[in-house]
Structures are given as C-alpha cells and as structure tokens.
C-alpha cells in the first residue's frame with residue numbers, strides 16, 4: 003500500500019469489460035481486474051485455447067505493471083465454464099437444487115473452477131443466492147430454491163467447491179446478488195421490493211434472507227456482488243445500510259464488494275451526475291467498480307474527489323486493502339498464471355459423467371398415471387417397443403442448456419458439444435426399440451407412447467421476464483399434444499419440460515399421462531434416458547411451488563392456495579399421485 007500512488011490504488015478498484023481495455027493499458031495503469039461479460043469471448047475465437055491466449059496476455063500485462071500486482075479476471079461460470087466452446091455445461095441451479103445433493107453441488111463447483119481456471123480466469127461470478135418468489139422473473143433458473151435456507155446450503159457447497167482451499171485450480175467465488183432480488187414486484191428483473199426498509203429488515207429475519215450470505219461467508223466467500231434491485235425505491239448499489247451496516251458490521255464480511263454491470267448508473271442521486279453515482283456507491287460500500295465502459299471516468303471521479311478533499315484517502319485505502327487481501331489469500335502473488343496443460347481438463351469424459359449424474363438427479367416426476375392395472379406409465383414405457391420423441395427441443399443442445407451458454411442469452415442450435423435428449427434416448431434403446439423423431443408430432447400414429455418435449459427459448463435476465471399472460475410454452479409446441487392424440491387416442495403422452503421455472507401448463511396437465519420437469523439440463527442430455535430407460539429411478543423434488551396459473555403466483559405460498567404441484571413434489575417411477583382439481587382461471 004505504501005508503495006502505491008493514488009492512481010495505482012484507484013486502478014485496483016476498476017473492472018473494465020474485456021472489449022474496452024488492452025493489455026497495454028492494463029500494464030500502464032496497473033488495473034486490478036477485467037471481466038468477460040456474458041459471452042464476451044476473445045476476438046480470436048471461442049475455443050479454450052483462444053480464451054487462454056487472451057486472458058494470459060492480460061494477466062502477464064498486469065504483472066509487468068510498475069508494481070506487478072496480479073489481476074483478477076472475472077467470468078460468469080454459472081453452470082460450468084459456460085462461455086467456452088466445448089466446456090462441460092451443468093444443469094442450471096434450479097435443477098441442481100432439485101437434486102437435493104449437496105455433495106454433487108460441491109463437485110460441480112470444483113469442476114467448474116477447474117475448467118474456468120484452465121482458461122486463465124480466476125474469479126467466477128457465482129453462486130447466485132437469490133430465492134425466487136415469482137417465476138415471472140427471468141432469473142428464476144439461476145436460483146437453487148424458493149427457500150433461503152435451502153439456498154444457503156447449496157450456496158455454501160458451491161463456494162467451497164469453487165474456492166476449494168485456494169488450491170491450484172480454484173477460483174474466487176462471488177456471492178450474488180446482494181440482496182432481495184427474488185422479491186421484486188411482479189418478479190421484474192432489477193425491479194423494486196415494494197416495502198419500507200423497516201419491513202424489509204423484518205423480511206430479512208422472517209424469510210432468513212441473510213442465511214445464504216452467512217453460510218457463504220462461513221464457507222470463505224471472498225467476494226459479494228451488489229444487486230440491481232431496489233428496496234423501497236433505493237438501489238442496493240447505493241444502500242449503505244445493506245452494503246455496510248448489515249453485510250460488514252452485522253455479518254462480518256471482510257472480502258470485496260463489487261458492483262454489478264453498470265449497476266451504479268441506476269442509483270438515484272440529486273443532480274443525476276455520474277460523479278454523484280460513483281461517490282454514492284463508494285460511500286455505500288462498493289470496493290470494485292464493474293464499470294465496463296465508463297471505468298476511465300470512474301477513475302477520474304475517485305482521483306479528483308480525493309485530491310479535492312471530497313473523500314478521504316482512508317476510504318480508498320479500505321477498498322484497496324480488501325482487494326489486495328483477496329489476491330493474497332488466493333495465492334495470486336505466488337501463482338498468478340495458469341499452466342496451459344490445464345486446458346486438457348475442459349470437457350473431459352469424467353467431467354461430463356458428473357454432469358450426466360446431475361441431469362439424472364435433477365429430473366422431477368410430477369405426474370405418472372396408471373397405464374394398466376399393474377403398471378404406471380413410466381414403468382410401462384420401458385416395455386413399449388414403438389416410441390416417438392417429439393419437439394424441436396428434444397434435439398437441440400442450445401435449448402437444453404438455456405441462458406448463459408456460449409453467449410449471454412444462450413440460443414437454440416448446435417452451439418457447443420454435448421448430447422441431446424433424443425441422442426441419449428437413441429443411444430440407450432435405439433437397438434431394441436423403434437424410436438421415431440418428429441419436430442412437430444406429425445405421422446406418428448403407430449407409437450405406443452410419445453415423449454413430448456416442451457421447451458422455453460433460451461433467455462437471460464430481463465429477456466426472460468414474463469407477464470401473467472405469457473408464462474406458457476409456445477402454442478406451436480402445445481398443439482403437438484392434440485395432433486398426437488388425433489392420430490392415436492391410446493398413445494401415452496409423456497411431457498418432458500425444458501423450462502427455467504414453474505411454467506403454466508394448466509391446459510396440458512389432463513392431456514398428459516406423465517409429466518417430468520427436466521429444467522435446463524445442460525450438455526449431457528443423455529442423463530434423461532438414463533432414468534427413463536436405464537438403471538436409475540427418479541429422485542428429484544421440486545424446490546419451487548408450482549401454481550396452476552401465473553395469476554396465482556402472489557398467493558401460491560398461502561395456506562388456502564390450491565397449487566398444481568406443491569413444494570417438495572417428486573414421484574418415483576412406481577408412484578402415482580392424485581392432482582388437485584384445476585381451478586377456474
């Protein structure tokens with residue numbers, strides 16, 4: 003600290019976007035961190051070696067700066083090293099929570115860290131510790147559960163797996179987004195929690211919302227990311243009560259707090275100037291500024307404010323100490339660079355086997371009628387010899403991975419390596435059964451059963467926000483069910499749902515003989531066939547209450563609410579269940 007100039011100290015507090023800074027600028031300024039926002043791969047390409055070459059050049063530049071302070075390179079490894087082509091893609095957190103398997107969650111995080119560290123990155127912006135209450139929210143799938151106590155268990159396991167004793171292939175974890183993101187009005191992303199700070203303080207207690215952060219801190223989380231949402235109209239990024247009084251003084255967090263992408267821009271300030279927003283965030287407790295494209299202005303604001311006596315050098319020193327301590331604790335001063343041999347760890351068969359296990363354990367069997375006097379539908383399926391697989395989502399790796407995959411929003415198509423649901427089924431039983439595939443359900447009259455895949459189009463953040471009228475699958479997909487029944491009224495209909503949340507299926511429930519929530523399973527779609535036809539039974543359970551209609555979401559946690567699938571639902575292959583009567587919408 004005593005060697006550092008004011009400019010070098012402030013440079014440590016900046017996190018530009020990759021596209022807005024060159025290695026030379028990193029070296030000349032001694033920048034503290036750089037990020038790749040969702041999908042921001044290196045300009046030379048998206049293969050692991052492209053990522054490694056770029057990130058390594060940035061880290062080496064930081065080491066060549068006057069003081070040679072190693073740099074934190076941050077990336078959204080939220081379900082594997084998901085930006086990178088060929089990396090292992092795990093189920094999104096909503097599926098991991100459904101497994102109930104904390105040991106598996108920690109193993110997934112360890113592998114995620116290994117495949118992230120392999121490209122030279124040393125900071126994963128994960129785990130998300132939100133506990134979504136309203137599935138209209140586009141980030142519901144990033145949450146392990148609606149229950150904060152369950153989120154706390156998975157979050158701690160994930161932090162432990164990512165940081166893994168700061169061994170050679172570990173990365174810094176990031177407990178995010180602090181705090182209250184799952185309680186915004188109508189589930190609006192970056193929206194407002196419509197209650198006073200006093201009421202919110204009571205909610206923190208009654209809903210145990212601090213538990214995930216207490217557990218993450220106990221697990222050693224070295225970074226926390228502020229949330230975009232506001233409470234009572236005040237943005238978390240500018241809320242000193244939450245970022246300092248609660249997080250620091252009450253919970254004892256000693257790591258660094260980073261703002262979210264351009265998050266400080268949303269802080270309401272008297273004159274609306276950028277300078278006021280930067281100073282408000284600093285005063286609230288932000289240590290590092292994720293200011294992807296405004297970072298130079300941000301530096302100028304902080305340097306000028308110290309030189310003009312508007313802020314004390316002590317406040318800057320406090321943040322710089324926290325940042326340097328994270329780097330020391332991680333061993334970055336001793337091991338700042340990644341061995342290129344680590345690239346071999348990306349997408350290995352062993353890693354994919356763990357992801358396949360996660361897919362198996364994440365499946366939740368929600369409906370399973372009797373096919374005969376003796377067999378349930380899922381038992382009878384294993385004896386059928388003529389089976390149809392229906393729907394575009396059944397054979398699309400991008401769709402089954404969902405958002406935050408290769409690109410920020412994800413997209414349909416062959417976007418990376420892996421196995422689709424259909425390929426998994428064909429590999430498992432293609433020899434002994436007649437498997438027919440149809441994108442739209444036409445010409446399948448002879449099939450004894452149809453596995454009908456209904457899928458959400460990949461999305462992320464606000465792009466995934468829905469209203470009470472459109473939290474449904476596309477009508478072109480829903481029509482497939484009637485098309486099949488018209489061809490053969492005896493055909494058993496098994497709905498396989500690829501969705502990032504409890505989605506409205508009120509009009510489909512009665513038409514289905516079985517319903518499976520498969521969430522967003524990631525690259526190893528063969529995990530589905532392992533349970534449908536292999537040696538594994540269903541073990542997953544709902545971590546989210548599933549109402550009949552989106553209009554019931556606000557009441558779904560009340561005693562009198564009649565929901566479609568209660569929290570904790572999940573059948574085995576031999577079990578069946580009597581569902582509640584569909585209420586009038």
Ligand code: GLC
Nearest residue numbers: 038039040078127178262263
């Ligand atoms: C995004 C997200 C946050 C992510 C960050 C960097 O807007 O809110 O979860 O870590 O920006 O990509």
